Amino acid sequence: MPITIVFSSEKGGVGKTTSAVNIAMAFAVGGYKVLLVDMDPQGSVRFSFGLKGPVANGTRQLLTDESISLAQLTHRSEAGPNLDHIFANFDTLSQEREVLNTVTEPTVLQARLEREAQEYDFIILDSQASTSMLALNAITAANLVILPLQCESLAIKSLKRYLKAFRELQNRYNPDLRIAGVLLTMYDRNMEVHRRICRQMYETLYESVFTTIIPKAREIPEASALGQSVITYRGSSIGSTAYIRLAKEILDKFKLRPEQASI
Numbered sequence: 299m300p301i302t303i304v305f306s307s308e309k310g311g312v313g314k315t316t317s318a319v320n321i322a323m324a325f326a327v328g329g330y331k332v333l334l335v336d337m338d339p340q341g342s343v344r345f346s347f348g349l350k351g352p353v354a355n356g357t358r359q360l361l362t363d364e365s366i367s368l369a370q371l372t373h374r375s376e377a378g379p380n381l382d383h384i385f386a387n388f389d390t391l392s393q394e395r396e397v398l399n400t401v402t403e404p405t406v407l408q409a410r411l412e413r414e415a416q417e418y419d420f421i422i423l424d425s426q427a428s429t430s431m432l433a434l435n436a437i438t439a440a441n442l443v444i445l446p447l448q449c450e451s452l453a454i455k456s457l458k459r460y461l462k463a464f465r466e467l468q469n470r471y472n473p474d475l476r477i478a479g480v481l482l483t484m485y486d487r488n489m490e491v492h493r494r495i496c497r498q499m500y501e502t503l504y505e506s507v508f509t510t511i512i513p514k515a516r517e518i519p520e521a522s523a524l525g526q527s528v529i530t531y532r533g534s535s536i537g538s539t540a541y542i543r544l545a546k547e548i549l550d551k552f553k554l555r556p557e558q559a560s561i
């Protein structure tokens with residue numbers, strides 16, 4: 299049975315897509331079979347992999363059209379055989395509205411993945427910063443949620459509010475969902491405010507914060523601008539190393555490591 303991980307946050311621009319793309323690649327290069335699903339109508343995953351043209355079949359059909367099989371919706375990654383994508387293809391606002399009108403239950407994605415995505419070891423969901431029906435579907439389908447957070451002054455406040463909302467969602471839609479951890483992103487150790495907030499996070503939330511911190515690193519947006527993960531773009535850079543380390547931390551923390559894998 300696959301482990302489904304959703305990247306979620308209340309705030310936008312905190313590194314959800316970047317983390318989803320790179321953790322998916324880290325698991326894939328480590329020998330796991332991974333499906334990365336873009337649940338954000340912005341479609342950032344598609345751009346992170348350099349896909350510019352329209353996508354005929356993608357997340358819209360995943361949520362609304364069962365006559366198209368999951369295999370028809372997936373694109374094999376150019377970066378290797380272990381990574382498949384389902385890209386968001388909400389090209390107009392009316393397409394997004396149409397999906398939101400059709401998808402009235404938060405269990406649609408969960409049911410579809412349970413029926414058709416059992417061959418994967420990991421399913422990674424990139425969610426949007428909202429509590430729309432799309433975000434609820436992503437949360438309901440997941441086993442683990444990762445909360446990316448930037449070390450900024452409003453971060454703790456926003457996290458507290460998110461955790462409150464999260465408990466409500468958990469009680470209502472998915473009691474089995476666990477928080478995998480808070481992931482500190484875009485950390486700049488030269489900034490006093492980052493160091494202070496990072497310290498506060500560990501003092502307040504202890505082991506709920508991943509030991510791995512994702513540094514602010516030039517190669518990460520560079521890779522994305524070139525349509526690549528940082529792992530394929532600069533394998534030995536600090537950005538790439540951080541995501542590989544995070545993948546190992548997740549495997550260890552949840553004792554998920556099957557024998558065939560190499561990370």
Ligand SMILES: Nc1ncnc2c1ncn2[C@@H]1O[C@H](COP(=O)(O)OP(=O)(O)OP(=O)(O)O)[C@@H](O)[C@H]1O
Nearest residue numbers: 310311312313314315316427484513514515518519
């Ligand atoms: N570790 C990092 N170092 C430097 N830049 C980063 C890092 N992580 C992400 N970025 C950049 O920060 C911006 C926001 O990241 P990203 O798109 O992953 O956030 P997001 O949470 O998915 O945003 P949204 O809420 O809009 O979906 C992007 O331009 C990305 O390239």
Ligand SMILES: [Mg+2]
Nearest residue numbers: 314315338342
């Ligand atoms: Mg995003």
